Amino acid sequence: MVFTVDIPELQCNLANWFRREGRSLPWRDTVSPYLVAVSEIMLQQTRVPAVIPYFLRWAEKFPSVQDLAEASEEEVLALWQGLGYYSRARNLHRFAREVCRRFGGQVPSGEGDLLALPGVGDYTAAAVRAFAFDLPAPVIDGNIARVLARLFDCHLPVDSAAGKKFLSDAAMKLQEGEISSRLWNSALMDLGATVCIPGEPACGRCPVREFCKAKHPSTLPKKKAKAEITRISEARGLCFLNGKIWLEKSAGPRWKGLWILPEIEEPPGCEPVVCLEYPITRYKVTMRVFDSLPAPSSEAHDAEAFQNLPMPSPHRRAIALWMSSATKK
DNA sequence: AAGCCGGGGCG
DNA sequence: CGCCCAGGCTT
Numbered sequence: 001m002v003f004t005v006d007i008p009e010l011q012c013n014l015a016n017w018f019r020r021e022g023r024s025l026p027w028r029d030t031v032s033p034y035l036v037a038v039s040e041i042m043l044q045q046t047r048v049p050a051v052i053p054y055f056l057r058w059a060e061k062f063p064s065v066q067d068l069a070e071a072s073e074e075e076v077l078a079l080w081q082g083l084g085y086y087s088r089a090r091n092l093h094r095f096a097r098e099v100c101r102r103f104g105g106q107v108p109s110g111e112g113d114l115l116a117l118p119g120v121g122d123y124t125a126a127a128v129r130a131f132a133f134d135l136p137a138p139v140i141d142g143n144i145a146r147v148l149a150r151l152f153d154c155h156l157p158v159d160s161a162a163g164k165k166f167l168s169d170a171a172m173k174l175q176e177g178e179i180s181s182r183l184w185n186s187a188l189m190d191l192g193a194t195v196c197i198p199g200e201p202a203c204g205r206c207p208v209r210e211f212c213k214a215k216h217p218s219t220l221p222k223k224k225a226k227a228e229i230t231r232i233s234e235a236r237g238l239c240f241l242n243g244k245i246w247l248e249k250s251a252g253p254r255w256k257g258l259w260i261l262p263e264i265e266e267p268p269g270c271e272p273v274v275c276l277e278y279p280i281t282r283y284k285v286t287m288r289v290f291d292s293l294p295a296p297s298s299e300a301h302d303a304e305a306f307q308n309l310p311m312p313s314p315h316r317r318a319i320a321l322w323m324s325s326a327t328k329k
Numbered sequence: 330a331a332g333c334c335g336g337g338g339c340g
Numbered sequence: 341c342g343c344c345c346a347g348g349c350t351t
Contacts (some may be wrong), residue, residue: 280335
């Protein structure tokens with residue numbers, strides 16, 4: 001790759017902009033590599049405003065990696081409730097236990113050590129190295145991928161092998177020199193989040209526009225085509241008996257460990273008591289809920305206490321809808 | 330390489 | 341309504 005840009009000047013412009021306009025975020029106030037890792041795992045495919053309250057509650061309840069390692073899975077899932085991608089919560093729990101067992105409670109800074117931990121992939125390993133340890137690393141999230149693709153007018157799909165190699169090489173090249181990795185990557189990320197945004201970027205107030213090669217920035221980055229949305233329908237049984245509700249602990253890969261309404265065969269000739277629609281990854285699911293007897297796999301929960309169980313949002317919403325329709329009757 | 334995993338906000 | 345988000349794991 002040929003760089004015709006003056007890297008020190010680019011670094012200086014962006015760093016000065018960041019000192020002026022950078023975001024203030026809770027996980028930037030901590031020096032704990034563990035809390036940095038917590039924030040990064042929470043931020044996987046999840047927006048900053050959604051994460052902030054969860055991160056603050058987490059830092060309060062599990063301030064150290066030992067606190068998390070000693071917690072029960074129930075406590076962990078309860079605190080994660082509503083954030084989505086629940087395998088992240090179980091991975092973070094295992095992450096804490098392995099950090100304690102293998103590294104004496106100190107989050108490692110080596111790329112290989114980090115990548116071997118549950119829930120840590122290329123992005124998170126790089127982010128922990130940069131933000132917690134201030135070490136050079138190719139931090140490529142959705143924001144930085146977009147900024148770099150535009151800066152170099154790169155039309156390779158950013159989710160292809162070739163695109164990722166290009167971005168990684170570019171990211172490492174741009175942080176050469178004396179610049180702090182933590183500062184540089186924070187600045188690049190904030191530029192993507194607030195100026196070099198998806199769709200039409202605000203090039204008029206971009207601190208590095210004189211370095212940008214993008215001819216049509218709104219068309220970048222390119223991505224591979226993704227799967228179409230499939231419509232599916234599912235029937236679930238709701239059993240409310242003697243002030244208790246019957247719920248099943250999900251065992252499958254989806255919502256594992258969370259309490260759900262058991263799936264049933266759709267009873268012929270019956271109308272659902274509740275019907276709602278929710279999107280999940282590449283599906284649009286129509287959930288039809290029927291009055292039913294207790295499913296064999298389910299357990300009775302007290303009508304007040306079940307509200308505090310970890311439960312996927314659509315199931316929680318279905319029960320709330322049923323309760324509001326029942327009180328009207 | 331492709332499929333799968335939630336939820337929310339915003340245009 | 342579709343798109344996108346501080347991605348990782350499994351197949």
